[in-house]
Amino acid sequence: MMRKQGKTAKRIRRLLWHLRPPRYADNAGVRLPVAHPRISKAIGRQICVGEYESKEVEILSRRLAADDVVMEVGAGIGFLSAFCAGIVGDARVHAYEANPAMIEVIRETHAANGVAPQVVNAMLGTGAGTCTFFVEPDFWASSTVGASPQAQRIEVPQRDLNTELRRVAPTFLVVDIEGGEAAFFAEADLAGVRKVCLETHPGVLGDAGVTRVFERLFAQGFVLDFSLIRKNVFYFHKPCT
Secondary structure (H helix, E strand, O other): OOOOOOOOHHHHHHHHHHOOOHHHOEOEEEEEEEEOOOOHHHHHHHHHHOOOOOOHHHHHHHHHHOOOOOOOOOOOOHHHOOOOHHHHHHHHHEEEOOHHHHHHHHHHHHOOOOOOOOOOOEEEEEEOOEEEEEEEEOOOHHHHOOOOOOOOEEEEEEEEEEHHHHOOOOOOOEEEEOOOOHHHHHHHHOOOOOOEEEEOOHHHHHHHHHHHHHHHHOOOOOOHHHHHOOOOOEEOOOOOO
16 A cells, blocks of 8 residues: 555655646645645645645644644644644634735635634734734745845734733644744743744754744743654643643
8 A cells, every 4th residue: 555655655746746736735634725826836846745844744743632722823825724723623723924915825725624723914023013024935935034135025913922822822832934933932921832833944043043942942841852853843842740
């Protein structure tokens, strides 16, 4: 029997991608749009061969519990929020995305999978208002920091981070914000959070910047799960007492 994520299956998916990219492709049981104009060829290829956000999905599949409340910061195309909603239900998943152009894609992903997590188009930071956001040609590189010469500068709504943490009361944080994790974890009160899946960006923050993010998590009682280090994606949790 051929495994879905085995080498042979991936070769076949690559071949099909070159011959005729599909409109949707399955990743970890989630149907993801490939043909949407907001999805670049490079990202579409990753989706088609099953490599898109595969490290985060592995961590979530092993550590997400049915009673968790998920706050995803940097929702992208809605993949991880759809995956989580399939496990814990719509009402227990809250997805935040700063880029207004991605909200339509997120809605399409959720609709294609019959889920409806809570979606908020806003940055999370200190205080409510607006902030500057840099939209890159590849949406996954868009952020508040590290803008390339090709980035489009826009103003987006901002919600107060700790107010949202108190409102949502998440137990599981999923964070991928292209270097914005430095400011996020410097400000976040994680008293009620038990689990964190974090993609780090040393190319933006440098080793010292990533180390400071880790220090902040350690200071709030988290430990690193060394069995789930996947390149720049890490899983932290608070030990049971």
